[in-house]
Amino acid sequence: MKFPKLAASLVLVVGVSVSLAACTSATGSSSAASTATAELTSAQTACVAAVKADVEASTAVTALVAPTAPLDLAKLSGKTVWFITVSMNQFSTDMATGVQAAADAAGVKIVTYDGQGAANRFNEGIQQAIAQNAGGIILVGIDPAVVSSALQEATAAGIPIQNTLNSDPSDPVPAGMYDNFTSDFTKDGENAAKWALVDSGCTADIVSLYSSSVGVWQKMYDGAKSVFDEYCPEDCTFTGLNVDVANVSTDIGSQLGTALQKDQNVNYVYPVWDSATPFVAPVLAAANSKAKVLSRDGLQVNLDAIVAGDQAMTTAMPPTAWIGWAAFDDIAREMTGSALLDYVIPTRMIDSTNVGDGSASSTFPEYDGYADAFTTAWKS
Known part of the structure; x- marks a missing residue:
């Protein structure tokens, strides 16, 4: 038995508005601001109207x-x-801190294993967990296809494995795993694209950086592209750059630099993960580009950049330690035979209108004291 999805779109529209004044800085402070109606064509006005409500809800x-x-x-x-x-x-270090804190509160031991980006390490980690009679495994960001044999062994041993941050919530649960614990990455890509449409008055010329080797990055890219295809096929331009994740710094420099030379009207650059932004900034500077930067994850350095006016928007997740608590709660319920809550990790688009001082208390105020909410429920 499963409870209804705790959807990422569950939001409280409390004291948040989207500014109507467009920002003129290069990569700086911005909101999803619509151009004055008199300046837009009828098609652009319709485009903005079609997506604006989703942007307001997502901020x-x-x-x-x-x-x-x-x-x-x-x-x-x-x-x-x-x-x-x-x-x-x-990210994984902060998440592990949350998992450990939740486990301590529940009286459970945690073993942390670093896959070091290597498929042989992923498999060895699962096999070691099996050998040591693990009660459950939280498998973070690892493609189930590369550990399929190890997953079969874990299933045979009766060990539940959580598919963590490796899919959309509605994707089929991979064989050998019991649940998808994740965000709606496709929707995050869609909403980021809608933010750019509203901010530009549906005149966005955007370059999106992703890697097809990372499944959730592909989902965000596909989601963003689908929005441009549907709502702004004539007045907007959407260009995708598929970068080599093993050589991300040099490949971003090369591909983005070339793209900016070919199209000097680019006004948005959207790397679909926050940690790519340090590689984007020098390319924009070298090209003397005033393109605004969007990204996804909500790392503190990116939130600070929005506060400083050096980045326009990031799609942020709640405090990373909360993700650890929720992941532990999810697998603990599977281990004890309790009904799953079917978590969907929520996200919020953060820009100049809602970043505050960039702290978790500003960006996710409802998450203050979240640990008490877990422990209170456990003992209820």
Whole structure:
């Protein structure tokens, strides 16, 4: 039995508005601002009207997603959960901190395993977890196709494995896994594109950077492109650059530099992940481009850049440690035979209108004290 989806689109429209004044800085402070109606063609006016409500909803305050049902902590006694991640970058480190805090509160041991970006390490991690009688595995950002044999072994051993941040929520759950714990990446790409349409008055000339080797990046790119194809096929331009993730800094420099030389009217650059933005900035500077930068994830450095006026927008997730708490809650419910809550990690588009000081209290105010919401529900 499963409860209804806790949807990423669940938002509280509280005190948030979208500015109507366009920003003129290069990559700087901006809101999804529409050009005055008199300056738009009828097609552009219709385009803005068609997407503006989605932008307003996606920049609004996001409600706290937390469990309300109890968790049988006694059934977790003596259990160990393995946290196996594609690599231990800042995001996975922060998420692991949340998983550890939740496990400590539940009396569960956590083993963290760094996949180091290597398929053989991914498989070894799962096999080690099986050998050590893991109670469950949180598998973060790892393509199930490259660990299919190990997943079969874990299934045979009765170990539940969570497919974490590797799909859209509605995608089929891969064989050998029990659930998709993730965000709606396609929708995030769609909403970022809609933000650019409203901000530009549906005159956006955008270059999107992604890598087809990373499934969720492909989903965001596809989502963004579909919006331009549907709402602004004549007055807008959408260009995709498929970069080599193994040589991301040099490939972004080469491909984006060439794209800006070919089209000097580019007014938005959209790398679909935050950590690409440091490679984008020098290319824009070298080309003397005033394109605004959009991205996705909500890393603190990007939020700070929006505060400083050096970036226009990022699609942010809640505090990363909350993601760890929710991931632990999800797998703990599977381990104890409880009904799953079917989490969808919410996101919020952050720009100059709602960034505040860039802190979690400003960007996700409803998430203050989220840990207490989990522990209170567990003991209810």
